[in-house]
Amino acid sequence: MTRDAVVALSDLKNEPAWMREFRLAAWETYERLPQPNWKRTDISNLNLANLIFYTPSGQLTPLAQQALAGSSEMAGAVVQVDSQVVHVQLLSALLAKGVILVDMDTAVQQYPDLVKKYFMAEIIKPDFGKFEALHAALWSGGTFLYVPRNVEVEMPFYNFLTTTGDDRALFPHTLIVTETGASIHFLEETLSETFTGQTLVGGVTEIYLHPNSRVKFTNLQNWGLNVYNLVTRRTMVHNDAAINYTLAEVGAKLTHQYQEAYLVGTGANTESVGVFYFDHDQHWDMYALMDHVASFTFGDLLLRGALADTSRSIFEGLIKIRKNAQETNSYLHDNTLVMSKHARADSIPSLEIEANEVRASHGATIGQLDEDQVFYLMSRGIDRREAERVILEGFFAPVLQRIPLEQVREKLLGYVDEKMGTVTVS
Amino acid sequence: MPSVLEIKDLYAGIEGKEILKGLNLTIRQGEIHALMGPNGSGKSTLANTLMGHPDYEVTGGEVLFKGQNILDLPPDVRSRLGLFLAFQYPTTISGVTLAHFLRSALNARLPGPTDGSARKKGIPVAEFRKLVMEKMKLLEVDESFATRYLNEGFSGGEKKRAEILQMAVLHPEIAILDETDSGLDIDALKVVSQGINALAGPEMGILLITHYQRILNYIKPDYVHILVDGRIVQSGGPELAQKMETEGYDWIREGIADGSISS
Ligand SMILES: Nc1ncnc2c1ncn2[C@@H]1O[C@H](COP(=O)(O)OP(=O)(O)OP(=O)(O)O)[C@@H](O)[C@H]1O
Ligand SMILES: [Mg+2]
Numbered sequence: 001m002t003r004d005a006v007v008a009l010s011d012l013k014n015e016p017a018w019m020r021e022f023r024l025a026a027w028e029t030y031e032r033l034p035q036p037n038w039k040r041t042d043i044s045n046l047n048l049a050n051l052i053f054y055t056p057s058g059q060l061t062p063l064a065q066q067a068l069a070g071s072s073e074m075a076g077a078v079v080q081v082d083s084q085v086v087h088v089q090l091l092s093a094l095l096a097k098g099v100i101l102v103d104m105d106t107a108v109q110q111y112p113d114l115v116k117k118y119f120m121a122e123i124i125k126p127d128f129g130k131f132e133a134l135h136a137a138l139w140s141g142g143t144f145l146y147v148p149r150n151v152e153v154e155m156p157f158y159n160f161l162t163t164t165g166d167d168r169a170l171f172p173h174t175l176i177v178t179e180t181g182a183s184i185h186f187l188e189e190t191l192s193e194t195f196t197g198q199t200l201v202g203g204v205t206e207i208y209l210h211p212n213s214r215v216k217f218t219n220l221q222n223w224g225l226n227v228y229n230l231v232t233r234r235t236m237v238h239n240d241a242a243i244n245y246t247l248a249e250v251g252a253k254l255t256h257q258y259q260e261a262y263l264v265g266t267g268a269n270t271e272s273v274g275v276f277y278f279d280h281d282q283h284w285d286m287y288a289l290m291d292h293v294a295s296f297t298f299g300d301l302l303l304r305g306a307l308a309d310t311s312r313s314i315f316e317g318l319i320k321i322r323k324n325a326q327e328t329n330s331y332l333h334d335n336t337l338v339m340s341k342h343a344r345a346d347s348i349p350s351l352e353i354e355a356n357e358v359r360a361s362h363g364a365t366i367g368q369l370d371e372d373q374v375f376y377l378m379s380r381g382i383d384r385r386e387a388e389r390v391i392l393e394g395f396f397a398p399v400l401q402r403i404p405l406e407q408v409r410e411k412l413l414g415y416v417d418e419k420m421g422t423v424t425v426s
Numbered sequence: 427m428p429s430v431l432e433i434k435d436l437y438a439g440i441e442g443k444e445i446l447k448g449l450n451l452t453i454r455q456g457e458i459h460a461l462m463g464p465n466g467s468g469k470s471t472l473a474n475t476l477m478g479h480p481d482y483e484v485t486g487g488e489v490l491f492k493g494q495n496i497l498d499l500p501p502d503v504r505s506r507l508g509l510f511l512a513f514q515y516p517t518t519i520s521g522v523t524l525a526h527f528l529r530s531a532l533n534a535r536l537p538g539p540t541d542g543s544a545r546k547k548g549i550p551v552a553e554f555r556k557l558v559m560e561k562m563k564l565l566e567v568d569e570s571f572a573t574r575y576l577n578e579g580f581s582g583g584e585k586k587r588a589e590i591l592q593m594a595v596l597h598p599e600i601a602i603l604d605e606t607d608s609g610l611d612i613d614a615l616k617v618v619s620q621g622i623n624a625l626a627g628p629e630m631g632i633l634l635i636t637h638y639q640r641i642l643n644y645i646k647p648d649y650v651h652i653l654v655d656g657r658i659v660q661s662g663g664p665e666l667a668q669k670m671e672t673e674g675y676d677w678i679r680e681g682i683a684d685g686s687i688s689s
Contacts, residue, residue: 370517371480371481372517373517373519375477375478375479375480375501375517376513376516376517376519377519377527377530377531378478378500378501378502378505379477379478379501379502379504379505379510379511379513380502380505380527380530380531380534380592380596381502381505381506381531381534381535381596382502382530382531382534383500383502383534384500384502386530386534387502390519390522390526390527390530391519391522393521393522394519394520394521394522394575394576395520395521396521397520397521397522398521
């Protein structure tokens with residue numbers, strides 16, 4: 001990864017000058033910025049010099065084909081394998097309404113004005129941090145979704161990402177813009193085998209909601225256990241618009257993610273639910289921010305997760321209520337079940353409140369498996385592993401009920417079953 | 427041949443404290459035994475030890491069920507052998523519906539691996555529903571029970587009914603009912619007793635733990651045992667329960683003190 005490599009990548013993609021300059025400026029930013037100073041996550045093991053930052057695979061792999069097979073119920077789909085989008089589809093009725101669904105590279109060529117306006121321009125700038133700058137310089141693939149005024153789509157848009165080997169770095173970029181009154185659901189699924197080498201996925205997602213528009217964003221993450229998964233996901237929410245995040249995560253060796261909602265318009269709303277299950281030495285670190293800039297805004301986040309083996313979770317949640325954000329309500333709750341003596345969870349919720357007419361609260365619990373519950377189930381003939389699974393499913397229930405897509409719920413439970421070593425006959 | 431639960435010279439305790447001190451009792455399928463005793467005498471300790479609660483430590487003696495020493499078996503294996511415990515204080519499990527849980531418990535009884543792999547196939551939904559509905563009717567339990575989370579927000583009486591409902595669905599060979607009568611008002615007591623009587627019979631042996639004689643007006647025991655300080659100090663027929671009701675435990679304590687009752 002060098003400046004020359006950035007130029008070469010831009011040349012290869014035959015990009016307009018403005019994007020090449022953008023990349024080069026970002027590269028300088030990358031070189032200038034210090035290593036991120038994450039308190040509880042150490043990525044010094046990640047050997048960047050070893051990684052191939054651009055892998056054009058160009059083919060639908062069996063995993064991707066499988067994923068696509070279920071996409072007939074979708075408004076559209078974008079499938080990315082390694083550094084390249086290999087398949088895009090969109091219902092013609094939506095095309096006719098002016099919906100744009102293309103891969104990000106195509107967007108640069110075909111919709112330069114929109115891309116210039118939104119792409120790492122306002123929501124997340126390259127100097128957000130070292131990895132965001134690296135992403136800005138080396139991004140490849142990803143999805144651009146633009147939804148015109150008052151276009152409401154019930155079926156989800158589907159974005160599937162996978163990787164076919166190790167020693168590579170992927171920098172997919174997702175940009176979603178919903179104009180006033182638009183409404184969509186975006187499902188992002190990441191899935192890969194576990195390879196022996198390291199893989200870095202440095203994804204950035206930007207979501208821009210114009211007034212009174214609605215986005216449901218669901219992420220189902222099951223990266224292989226060799227993946228360093230660095231996520232920066234930020235949403236700008238204008239008047240009366242609403243972003244709903246759903247996270248369901250079981251994969252990756254290491255995850256560090258920012259998930260931020262900027263409630264900049266009066267009446268803006270964000271509601272999130274998240275569920276995770278980790279084992280082995282998986283490490284998951286999430287920083288969630290609900291930033292209430294305007295008045296009458298609402299935020300709610302509920303996270304439930306479980307840890308087995310020597311896995312580790314860190315959840316840092318911040319509710320920020322600015323001076324002008326009167327009449328704001330904001331709530332943050334996370335509960336973690338630690339199922340092994342060697343696993344560890346940290347929860348660091350905090351409030352920064354500058355307005356006075358507000359209601360805000362946070363609560364965190366970290367607990368162990370209740371042995372009386374296990375005994376109760378076992379006394380009815382259920383073996384220990386199944387008892388743990390039943391208890392876990394019960395623990396996840398309040399979050400699962402709020403996952404909007406049945407198939408996501410089922411896949412997640414299937415993954416958890418698999419991880420718990422329970423064979424599921426389907 | 428009826429299944430037999432034989433408790434032989436059992437010593438057990440909790441947190442280093444010895445509670446059961448050489449307890450002997452044999453229960454056969456088809457028999458109803460009432461076990462009475464004052465608070466703290468060790469009734470629940472016996473129940474939990476028989477079911478295999480990990481907090482209780484056995485320090486001596488053995489427990490044979492169908493000829494097999496069960497003390498080294500985990501609770502789920504004991505259950506699948508045909509042992510059942512209706513808890514004095516059933517645990518709450520949030521997020522798990524009674525129906526879902528009962529189905530898991532029934533599926534665990536299907537032949538094959540017990541790790542839940544039969545879970546998805548399991549017993550057919552329609553068959554399961556029919557079975558549960560039938561038992562709910564028998565126990566006059568509201569249908570909404572099935573979709574409520576296990577014991578969450580249940581009243582004391584509802585919890586006890588839910589325990590008996592589980593017993594009805596799992597039809598054990600030997601059932602231990604730990605104070606199923608306490609916390610029930612008279613109407614609930616009648617319904618639950620009727621339910622138990624309907625399930626009792628040659629197929630089921632019952633150890634009915636109580637410290638009130640009240641439930642014995644509805645369920646007729648074949649034998650009554652008095653537990654004091656971790657030992658059975660008196661055994662007899664139904665008339666013994668009657669005597670306990672009128673005379674209390676004092677005559678037992680006096681008997682132990684003057685040596686006329688051996689402890
Ligand atoms: N978890 C525990 N830790 C320490 N001591 C305990 C524990 N549970 C029970 N005990 C003690 O063991 C003794 C026997 O208790 P047990 O619950 O078996 O009595 P019981 O006969 O069932 O009483 P009750 O009629 O109140 O239900 C009591 O002295 C009690 O305080
Ligand atoms: Mg008791």
